[in-house]
Amino acid sequence: MTATLPPMTTPSTWLRVVEALRAPEGSPVTVKGWLRTRRDSKADGGLSFLAVHDGTCFDPIQAVAKADLPNYASEIAHLTTHCAVEVDGVIAKTPKGGNEIQARAVRVVGLVENPDHYPIQPKPHTMEFLREQAHLRSRTNTFGAVARVRHCLSMAIHRFYHERGFFYVHTPIITASDCEGAGQMFRVSTLDQLNLPKTPDGAVDHAKDFFGKQAHLTVSGQLNVETYCCALSRVYTFGPTFRAENSNTSRHLAEFWMIEPEIAFADLAADATLAEDFIKYLINAVLTERADDMKFFDERIEKGLLQRLKDVLEKPFRRLPYTEGVKILVDAAKRTKFEYPIEWGKDLQSEHERYLTEQHFKQPVILMNYPKQIKAFYMRLNAPGTDGAPGDTVAAMDVLVPSVGEIIGGSQREERLSVLDQRLDEMNLSKADYWWYRDLRRYGTVPHAGFGLGFERAMMFLTGMQNVRDVIPFPRAPGQADF
RNA sequence: UCCCCGAUAGCUCAAUGGUAGAGCGGCCGGCUGUUAACCGGCAGGUUAUAGGUUCGAGUCCUAUUCGGGGAGCCA
Secondary structure, X not given: OOOOOOOXXXXXXXXXXXXXOOOOOOOEEEEEEEEEXXXXXXXXXXXXXXXXXXXXXXXXXXXXXXXXXXXXXXXXXXXXXXXXXXXXXXXXXXXXXXXXXXXXXXXXXXXXXXXXOOOOOOOOOOHHHHHXXXXXXXXXXXXXXHHHHHHXXXXXXXXXXXXXXOEEOOOOXXXXXXXXXXOOOOEXXXXXXXXXXXXXXXOEOHHHOOOXXXXXXXXXXXXXXXXXXXXXXXXXXXXXXXXXXXXXXOOOOOXXXXXXXXXEXXXXXXXXXXXXXXXXHHHHHHHHHOHHHHHHHHHXXXXXXXXXXXXXXXXXXXXXXXXXXXXXXXXXXXXXXXXXXXOOOOOOOHHHHHHHXXXXXXXXXXXXXXXXXXXXXXXXXXXXXXXXXXXXXXXXEEEEEOOOEEEEEEXXXXXXXXXXXXXXXXXXXXXXXXXXXXXXXXOOOOOEEEEEEEHHHHHXXXXXXXXXXXXXXXXXXXXXXXX
């Protein structure tokens, strides 16, 4: 490749489609992109309408190519969906008032071979089919919009925390601490799997492995980020996370992205406020920055999406003790048929969470203070009798939103070493394994709290997309790592 | 991992155990400042794979693979 891309900011007639759509009438322009559709007319001695898109915005721009162009009959009249072209011309107005390009030249850069078998046709496709064409689905309206919103959301996340004085901490992808708790992990090893080194007693000799011990891909950056929280006060991580669970649902991935803020000198209420502000900030960001894509999602993916999001912005999230939530569900069980029984001390099932956020409150709900036996060791033990609960609770919260369910899980962390040790003992976890985590409680411990937001679940919530595999470019799930 | 459903043309789907079809897309032509265009014609098939039942299987049976929905786990 010898050709270089001129910077878009230097004087040039090469405009991105998003710019060409706003350029003044009469401007000379060049656009470079791919054909969405071609329509022909015999009017004015013959002409073709070429809808050209380059991914810079939802709408393509229409180029009008007349039959007197030298390559009209030989090339232009045969262009099909997703042929790559460069169009030189002048900005003009369509009869309806929008911008179009009166083409002076149409250069064919790349043709589509076998157009009758090209998978992406100018017609509705099912999500299932496009999932099998992950290398081509980025060219569709839907996945172009998903990609742009995903980018917008990523930037908004960093902006939200940066504006509030948080520091972005790069927590490790590979972890050898083996004490992260949550879920099955992917092993990271350089040992020859067909010829594993053994110890004298026949076990695999992990000391011979790359890190001198067992290592895995991270399932959470939380424990690591807590160390920086207890030094920089407000921090967050935003990176990939891996779970080797055999989950086959529309809401789970083996590789997904998670945002985990952690705040010092803070309790659960402050954590909940941060979570609510965060979600509302993200809604505002996509509504204002990607209005074109959000309009498409509202019209074609989920009718009423924009209204649903605006409703979320208007009201404060409903904060509710777990104990209260159970009372509502026990009462509801008299009229609504739940598949699983509900009682205090049990974790809520998906159907219960959906009932609270979709039927009872019809808005996001923050459930707080869960029974300690269903939550992790690091969550702070509440004073006995908090919320009138019949048993011990911890300062945990789940944020539930309509149509997605649990989108955030968080807690105030146990900062008291003696209580933490007691919890480790209760759950048969080794204090030695957690030595550095315990050190944070020995040297200048402070109340702190944080949460994890599933990035792809936020995408589903914001776009109305129904399957998590369609809001990430290349989904990884059990038995699925193509592309 | 468990339960349920499915796999037929490039795509979306039809086809009582008896000649494998339509719409869209593609190609050719007609019409048209078109924009989910419209009209006519043509091409396009190892019915997921492997067995079995039957005179005869896209259809019935078994296994496998892949996909979807739900559940569990969670974000």
